[in-house]
Amino acid sequence: MIRMLLRVLGEEYAPPVRRTVALMTVTAVVEGLSYGLLVPILRALFGTHPADARPWLAAFGIAVALYAALRYAGDLSGFHAGTTLLRGMYHRLGDQLARLPVGWYGAGRAGEVSVLAGRGVLRAMSVIAHLLGPFISAWVTPLTIVAVMTAFDRRLGLAALAAVPVVAAIQVLAGRSMAAADAERAGRDHEAADRVIEYLQAQPVLRAGGRTAERFRLLDDSLHDLQRGSRRSVLAALPATVALTLTVQGFFTALLFLGAALALGGGIGAADLLAVLVLAARCADPLLSLAEMGGRLRGARSELARLDAVLRAEPLPEAAEPVEPVGHALEFASVVFRRGDRTVIDGLSLSVPEGQRLAVAGPSGAGKSTLLQLIARFHDVDAGAVRVGGADVRSIGTEDLMRRIAVVFQDVHLFHGTIEENVRLGRPGASDAEVREAAAAARLDEVVDRLPDGWATEVGEGGALLSGGERQRVSIARALLKDAPIVLLDEISSALDPVNEAAVHAGVERLMAGRTVIMVAHRLRALQHADRVVLLQSGRVTAEGTHRDLLTRDGPYAAFWNPEPATL
Structure with a gap:
C-alpha cells in the first residue's frame, strides 16, 4: 500500500x-x-x-x-x-x-x-x-x-x-x-x-x-x-x-x-x-x-x-514541437469520430475560410455540437484531421489553441462568484474599461444597472441566481473580452424570451464581426446571416449552400425545414 x-x-x-x-x-x-x-x-x-x-x-x-x-x-x-x-x-x-x-x-x-x-x-x-x-x-x-x-x-x-x-x-x-x-x-x-x-x-x-x-x-x-x-x-x-x-x-x-x-x-x-x-x-x-x-x-x-x-488516465497527447497556425481558417478533412460503438461523425469534410460564418443545422443527435468540440479539441478524432490555420489541432499547443477560440455554449455555466469575476474569466488581465466595454457590447450593462449590488452581484452556484438570458449575456461578454479570432456558438438562443433573444443576438453580432465563426443554429435569423449553411444528418453533410438557395432546391434541407414556413 x-x-x-x-x-x-x-x-x-x-x-x-x-x-x-x-x-x-x-x-x-x-x-x-x-x-x-x-x-x-x-x-x-x-x-x-x-x-x-x-x-x-x-x-x-x-x-x-x-x-x-x-x-x-x-x-x-x-x-x-x-x-x-x-x-x-x-x-x-x-x-x-x-x-x-x-x-x-x-x-x-x-x-x-x-x-x-x-x-x-x-x-x-x-x-x-x-x-x-x-x-x-x-x-x-x-x-x-x-x-x-x-x-x-x-x-x-x-x-x-x-x-x-x-x-x-x-x-x-x-x-x-x-x-x-x-x-x-x-x-x-x-x-x-x-x-x-x-x-x-x-x-x-x-x-x-x-x-x-x-x-x-x-x-x-x-x-x-x-x-x-x-x-x-x-x-x-x-x-x-x-x-x-x-x-x-x-x-x-x-x-x-x-x-x-x-x-x-x-x-x-x-x-x-x-x-x-x-x-x-x-x-x-x-x-x-x-x-x-x-x-x-x-x-x-x-x-x-x-x-x-x-x-493514470491518459490526457490528450501534447505535440513535442507545437506548430504555429497561419491564419484562422477551419477545416475538417475526412473526419471520423466515435463514442463507444456509435459513429457520431462519419467521413466529414468541410472548410470555413478565414473571416466567414458557417451555420450548421440538423436534427438532434446529428453531431452538430460535436463539430464544435472537435475544433476546441475536447476530443481527438478517430480518423482524418481537424485543422485551424492549416495546422492539425493535435499539433498545436493547448494554450495557443484555446487562446484563438471563444466558445459560447447553449447551457451556460457560471462559477460561484460575482458577475465581474465571471466576465473576467475571458481575460483575467483586462482593465476595468475593457470589461465595461465588453459588457456594454453584450448588453450586460443593462442587467448590472438594475441589480442592487451591480458588478458585485453574486451569481450563485452555476449561475442559479441569474435568468437564462442574463447568464447568456455574461457568457457573451466573457467571449467578447477574450477577443479570440475564432468563435464557436452552440445554439445560444433556443430557449430565450424575445427581449433576451434580441439582446443576445445584438451581442453575438458584435462578437462575430470580422471573425471566423461556426454556429449551431435552428433559427432563421442566424441561418440568413451566415455566409454558408450545411445540413448535418447522421454525422454527414447532406446539403450545403446559402439558406435561400437550399430552400429553393427540392432536397434534404428543404425537407428539414418543411414543418416551418419557408418565408424569408
Whole structure:
C-alpha cells in the first residue's frame, strides 16, 4: 500500500512520506528494543543481587525517553506530511481533471469524482497522519521483540516467529476475500452520490410533474443498496477478525506451555520465562490491532486505487514541437469520430475560410455540437484531421489553441462568484474599461444597472441566481473580452424570451464581426446571416449552400425545414 501511496502522490510529494516512514520505522524498532531490556531487568531483580538491575533500569528509562521523543517527532511528521500532501493532492487531482478529455466525463463520473474529491482524498491522505504509524508499529515492533526473544532463547524466539507468516497469510487472505465486498460498496456509494445529485438537480422538473415521491423512492432504494453493501462488507471482514484473534491467542498459549515446560525441565529460569511472557504479551497487542486497522487500511487502499486510476488516465497527447497556425481558417478533412460503438461523425469534410460564418443545422443527435468540440479539441478524432490555420489541432499547443477560440455554449455555466469575476474569466488581465466595454457590447450593462449590488452581484452556484438570458449575456461578454479570432456558438438562443433573444443576438453580432465563426443554429435569423449553411444528418453533410438557395432546391434541407414556413 505504501508503494501505491507514493505512486499516487508522485515524485514531487513522495520524499516527505519516505522520511516519515523511515522515522516511524526507527521509532518502532526502538520501542521493541526498549521492551527487550525487560529481560536483564527481571533477571537481576529475581537474582541474588537485585541492585544489579539499576543500570538496566537506567538504560530502560533512556530507551523509553528516546522512544517518546521519536514517537512525538514521527507523529508530528505524519500530521505535517498529511496536511501538506492533502493540499498537494487536491492540486494534483485538479490539474489531472483539467487535462483529461471531455469524453472521459461520461455517465456516472459526477458521483465518482465528487466522492473521490471529497471523502476519497481525505480518507487516502489520513493514512499518513493516522494509520501509517500504528500500521508500521503493529509489524515492526513485534518483529523486533521476536528478534530480542530469539537472542535470549532461540527455542522460544523461533516458536514466536512461527506466528508471523500465519498472521501475514490471514491479512492477505482477508484482503482478497474483502476485495469484492469493498468494490461493491464503493460502486453503491458512487451510485448513491449520483442519485443524490440527480435528485437535487431535478427538483423543479419533479415538482412540476408531481413525481417527488417516486423519485424519492429511487433515491431511497439506492441508499438501501448502499446500506446492504456496507453490511456485507462488515460481515465479510468478520471471519478474518476472528481468525486473527484466535491465531494470536493460540500462539501466545502455545508459547506459555512451551515456556512452562522448559522452566519445569530446568531449561530456563523463572525470571527468563516471566520476561519472555511479558514480551510475548506485548507482541500480541499490536498484532491484534491489525484486525481493527485492516478495514480502515482496505478502505484507504481502495480510495488510493481509485485516485491512482484517475491520475493514470491518459490526457490528450501534447505535440513535442507545437506548430504555429497561419491564419484562422477551419477545416475538417475526412473526419471520423466515435463514442463507444456509435459513429457520431462519419467521413466529414468541410472548410470555413478565414473571416466567414458557417451555420450548421440538423436534427438532434446529428453531431452538430460535436463539430464544435472537435475544433476546441475536447476530443481527438478517430480518423482524418481537424485543422485551424492549416495546422492539425493535435499539433498545436493547448494554450495557443484555446487562446484563438471563444466558445459560447447553449447551457451556460457560471462559477460561484460575482458577475465581474465571471466576465473576467475571458481575460483575467483586462482593465476595468475593457470589461465595461465588453459588457456594454453584450448588453450586460443593462442587467448590472438594475441589480442592487451591480458588478458585485453574486451569481450563485452555476449561475442559479441569474435568468437564462442574463447568464447568456455574461457568457457573451466573457467571449467578447477574450477577443479570440475564432468563435464557436452552440445554439445560444433556443430557449430565450424575445427581449433576451434580441439582446443576445445584438451581442453575438458584435462578437462575430470580422471573425471566423461556426454556429449551431435552428433559427432563421442566424441561418440568413451566415455566409454558408450545411445540413448535418447522421454525422454527414447532406446539403450545403446559402439558406435561400437550399430552400429553393427540392432536397434534404428543404425537407428539414418543411414543418416551418419557408418565408424569408
